[in-house]
Amino acid sequence: MMNVGIIGAGRIGKVHCESIMRYVKGATVKAIADPFLKEDTVEWAKGLGVKEFFTDYKKILADKDIQAVLICSSTDTHSPISIEALKAGKHVFCEKPIDHDINKILEVKEEIKKHPDLKYQVGFNRRFDHNFRAAREAVKSGKIGDLNVLKVCSRDPGAPPVSYIKVSGGIFLDMTIHDFDMIRFMSGSEVEEVFAYGGVLVDPAIGEAGDIDTAVITMKLKNGALAVIDNCRRASYGYDQRVEAFGSLGQVAISNDTDSNAVISNADGVHAEKPLLFFLERYMQAYVNEISEFVDCVNNDKPVPVDVDCGLQAVVIGLAAKKSLLEGRPVKLSEIL
Amino acid sequence: MMNVGIIGAGRIGKVHCESIMRYVKGATVKAIADPFLKEDTVEWAKGLGVKEFFTDYKKILADKDIQAVLICSSTDTHSPISIEALKAGKHVFCEKPIDHDINKILEVKEEIKKHPDLKYQVGFNRRFDHNFRAAREAVKSGKIGDLNVLKVCSRDPGAPPVSYIKVSGGIFLDMTIHDFDMIRFMSGSEVEEVFAYGGVLVDPAIGEAGDIDTAVITMKLKNGALAVIDNCRRASYGYDQRVEAFGSLGQVAISNDTDSNAVISNADGVHAEKPLLFFLERYMQAYVNEISEFVDCVNNDKPVPVDVDCGLQAVVIGLAAKKSLLEGRPVKLSEIL
């Protein structure tokens, strides 16, 4: 039984805590650390069986009975805590993005190299979703032949507050980063070049904050395939998360999940349900799966399914997209790293 | 080029006239006869190229240049005109039902036997619909293995006037007759026994007229399979025409057609179009197909796709269903014929 410490008890930290305590075999949460730990969070976690609570995450790093940490704190702390945790001999599961600054990610990567016995996994949950997995499996198994065109559609049900937008790193590093990872995951290829179009079509305040809310990003992949992502911060019908992979032998497409598949036919038409509301609804099982695999990798010394390079490349593509939008031209990834 | 005479210029007579003049190769409508022929019908038919118009159908039977007649007059005239037409040496396409009285159908059958050189086809248009054909093909080709359960759902968008109901012969001979034929067509088997439940759920006036408006009819087929039809005179969402055939190796199902496949997702859900409104919309191409095949059978001396026995059996099943509903017990077809 592996003891886990969770650093950061915000929304995603709680998701992982509940996953481990309820659904993940071979691991338990021994301690939670959060500088702003709330009383009701402690009560809730105790109900799940968590025993220790700290405001200082260093207490977790110092606990020799804890083998692994989950870094769920604010983005700017991901890379320094990653390095500290590795130095303290802990396996690490780090939420995305590792950092907005490539150099800091490279520092983490350097540290990882010094600890070949420690696992380091990055939190791209979407890779563990049943639909995305099925699509990836279809591509990987050769069912659609050589990949020609890869399309990712990713829309949120509504824009976050402008205060969040301002510190988010911009739509490409905050939202599209998952889609960039999907491009790599689905294609099994690196990206060579990116071109981005963006617009402020949802809320002028987002534009005033220096960001965009709608984007279409095209890419050339190293395997020759072309890819396109379209994003919007607001879809009236809910969280829209789809992929189409088209190849020489066919196409695989995945669509959204719903609460039920009930279809009502009446004088107005034929009506089905909207997609599940947002990521917590859509990806709850994916969160369980990703932590389960992390625990399995640690316990059974397997390679992690999402390594530091995944975390690095998604940011590199994001920065290239940012540069493309700013300069109005296609940008090669080699210009970034 | 075969010359055709159309007897009865009501709705269905016009459908066949337009089909032949526009879409059917190898035939032309030489004459139309209708005792209540209207001026605008004549104008309309002239526009299509029809030259001769009569109130007396015997003029058509007497025309030696006419090789085939389409009997589209009122139901009670189908069987006598069929016999007359055969005696006059005409090929016959007769709208369903041939008659509500089995003995009259048997008389027609006797007459047909005397003219082995003449074709006699019955107007079960649904057999020529692209969806029903695809389902039949799946069953016939063995794709679903041995047939186990056959289900037909057939609902009209709205009930006809009670005045029509009163002379219709009842729901089983008027509406379900098409579904009974579908059971035979899909299964390739005769029916052995029928049990019918019915209700007056749409309009009490239909009940007062001595009929029902909603029915569920189950059947044992001679090949061992079980079948069920459900009918209703009114579906708020339009004409509902579906089949499911389930067998040892799988199932084939067909659904309704729509004007377009546009799907709109919004804050209320995901919305598709209603089925095509009614039989003229849904089966227009099927009407063209059935007449094309009739013409082809005549011109090239092939066996007709829907023979007098199809017309006979559908009525026999309908009468058995009627008896079952009346007596509250399953009725074997052998009790009817």
Added chain:
Amino acid sequence: MMNVGIIGAGRIGKVHCESIMRYVKGATVKAIADPFLKEDTVEWAKGLGVKEFFTDYKKILADKDIQAVLICSSTDTHSPISIEALKAGKHVFCEKPIDHDINKILEVKEEIKKHPDLKYQVGFNRRFDHNFRAAREAVKSGKIGDLNVLKVCSRDPGAPPVSYIKVSGGIFLDMTIHDFDMIRFMSGSEVEEVFAYGGVLVDPAIGEAGDIDTAVITMKLKNGALAVIDNCRRASYGYDQRVEAFGSLGQVAISNDTDSNAVISNADGVHAEKPLLFFLERYMQAYVNEISEFVDCVNNDKPVPVDVDCGLQAVVIGLAAKKSLLEGRPVKLSEIL
């Protein structure tokens, strides 16, 4: 925190044990009793946190710290243990069917009346499935108007061993019983009369064992609606569980769930996944839901969602169907009870 004792540690007992220990708030499994308790079951249950294990269920009934029991033992023991448990002051969750003998169910019902403070819930899990619930909600809320025709399709992926068939009580009490309950659940109405057709189309050995493997059962409901169930012990494509409820204002239909919604288009066609394999896959969340609601009813003194009358009526309909099949005529429920 309510302490629960599980009587019978077979497949379904284990499902409930895991549900309670992992997902159900407000309850824990204190003890498991099974006359043939296996070592690996004990190990597995200990891993979930269960502490006590007995071969004699009376030990559970004698434990004053246990407030509720789950009766998951063989069918013939359901009714006597139900009565014993109620006499011992336990709330009871009893797997379906309570008994094949109506008199024994009535005895249980009598005992329940003597304990107005105790809850008694019957295990019709399908009522707690997200799809069936959505369909029921559409009917109940009036979205489809007055119910006219209710259709349930229920097919298993494969027939159980003939040894099981022989002691199963026959298809109507073993398999269709869930569908009979669905008719009551969906319609909110009692059944008045039943007519059943059956066949041996899957395996002659089932016929030799005195049972059928394929059935179409029609019903008249007390609210005037008509209903039909079609069953088969084997569907090549997996567990087929669907409902269509048609009413004066429209129709609601539910279909099967799949592992993913991936659709592959290739030179052979457009391909989606098969339904989830069987009831453990399809209804796992429904099992969690039903136990959660039971626990909530006990802890918060609410009426149970599936009471003894549900258990009774489903068996009454099943016996009527059996009689109908045997005697080849429609059977009123009043002939049975």
Added chain:
Amino acid sequence: MMNVGIIGAGRIGKVHCESIMRYVKGATVKAIADPFLKEDTVEWAKGLGVKEFFTDYKKILADKDIQAVLICSSTDTHSPISIEALKAGKHVFCEKPIDHDINKILEVKEEIKKHPDLKYQVGFNRRFDHNFRAAREAVKSGKIGDLNVLKVCSRDPGAPPVSYIKVSGGIFLDMTIHDFDMIRFMSGSEVEEVFAYGGVLVDPAIGEAGDIDTAVITMKLKNGALAVIDNCRRASYGYDQRVEAFGSLGQVAISNDTDSNAVISNADGVHAEKPLLFFLERYMQAYVNEISEFVDCVNNDKPVPVDVDCGLQAVVIGLAAKKSLLEGRPVKLSEIL
């Protein structure tokens, strides 16, 4: 009754001839001209009722009884014959593209201005397809709010011969030109800027011929929306023609048509049919509709649904895309015209 002359009796000329003679009210084909007129084409057209046949199209222009011409000859002759026909006082329906050279289209446009009484329609058939129309109607009516992102997927079942590719003007002017028109049709907006990625993923011979076979083209529209087209010369599953329009209030999506909607479920999965094979299958009714509307515009003096500017703009966008691909940068339409 308007008399029409068809110039060019290739595949598309024949499609229009059959449409007019069979389905279009208010027009008849009086003459066909083609320098390489074949005997079997003449036979076929005579069967439809066409009386006159020439090798020289000037004979049609000289016929005062002919009010309109359909220019279905090779692309390089479209613009000169357009001008000649207008000068001869004929209404013109011209197949797309009017020309690959913008100046020649502008010359045609100048000539049109001199004949305000003559109609000039361009052959973008896809605007008359039931699905595309339904999507356009959803956008135009405001059902999806303000347009944010427009996506067009357009794939052919197989690449044409390299000999054709060489004289086609390249994929953007030959194939994507329809999709560029769809962007304008769906959005009701002009395009501002284009960026194109392309690849040779289907057949190296296409690359050797100087063309690409796979493309992803993104656009900024003047109304602020973003758009993307993805093209491929070969889809193993057939002709893939889809649109998604996403806006502030929702999304409308259209998919492909099939021969039937039969769905077969078996041990391998759940299988539907492939899309209709190619444009003649998918757009036959659209061809009828476009000619019907042209005839209606001429006969009733209405503005044409697809004017010379539609023909012009699609080529301008195509040339911008070509330039973008060549120069590896986004190209504004103002750079082209």
